[in-house]
Amino acid sequence: MNAKETNQNWLDSLLIKMGGDRQGIKEMRLAFTYAAGCLLWAAISAISDVALENRMVTERWIWPVVILPIAITPVFFYAYYRFYTGMDELARKIQGAAMIMAFGATIFILATYMSLANVGIAEPGVNEMLSFMAVAYSLALIFQTIRYHK
Amino acid sequence: MKNILKILRAQHDLSQAALAEQLGVSRQTINAIEKGKYDPSLPLAFKIARLFERPIEDVFQYKD
Numbered sequence: 001m002n003a004k005e006t007n008q009n010w011l012d013s014l015l016i017k018m019g020g021d022r023q024g025i026k027e028m029r030l031a032f033t034y035a036a037g038c039l040l041w042a043a044i045s046a047i048s049d050v051a052l053e054n055r056m057v058t059e060r061w062i063w064p065v066v067i068l069p070i071a072i073t074p075v076f077f078y079a080y081y082r083f084y085t086g087m088d089e090l091a092r093k094i095q096g097a098a099m100i101m102a103f104g105a106t107i108f109i110l111a112t113y114m115s116l117a118n119v120g121i122a123e124p125g126v127n128e129m130l131s132f133m134a135v136a137y138s139l140a141l142i143f144q145t146i147r148y149h150k
Numbered sequence: 151m152k153n154i155l156k157i158l159r160a161q162h163d164l165s166q167a168a169l170a171e172q173l174g175v176s177r178q179t180i181n182a183i184e185k186g187k188y189d190p191s192l193p194l195a196f197k198i199a200r201l202f203e204r205p206i207e208d209v210f211q212y213k214d
Contacts (some may be wrong), residue, residue: 021167023176088175089191090182148182 023088030083037079045069094144101144102137152211156184158202173197 048069051057057065084095109132110124117123124132159169159180166184170177173194182188190198199206
């Protein structure tokens, strides 16, 4: 038995104790991997930002530090791809609906801000929009999950 | 769509979890189908009908 199998068995037994079914356990495992991918990406992005803003890197290392968060993005997307394709059809529908709702809400807010910017109110930055989209996505996910599972 | 999944499941003495296991979906999906909140995809509908050895139109009825 290799290290990966041992890890999965440990996680599986924990999830079974929590009352999970096989598909649920599979989704939970993929969700953990995805969450780990998100955290890794967020941590590296934050470290990169801090290092560049505080001029903690020598000139030689500026570009590698700038590129590192971009270079790790495929890992993040791959983790999400595996998570999405590993779900059953209802979970996939919930994810899809939540993404559409979050995207729509973000476009609405962005359009509103852009219109307000014409009368002197500052436009939102990319970070604000991404944060808004993440919150909207989380709320939409909760709403959709309750809708189908209550 | 209306369905008789809950009746069929009771007839075969299957729990939602056991049925979900056999179909390769989550228990929540079975629950949502039974409550009529979610219409399954055609492949899943066929799988359900085949599992209970019933024609698909017996298990799922389209309501206007």
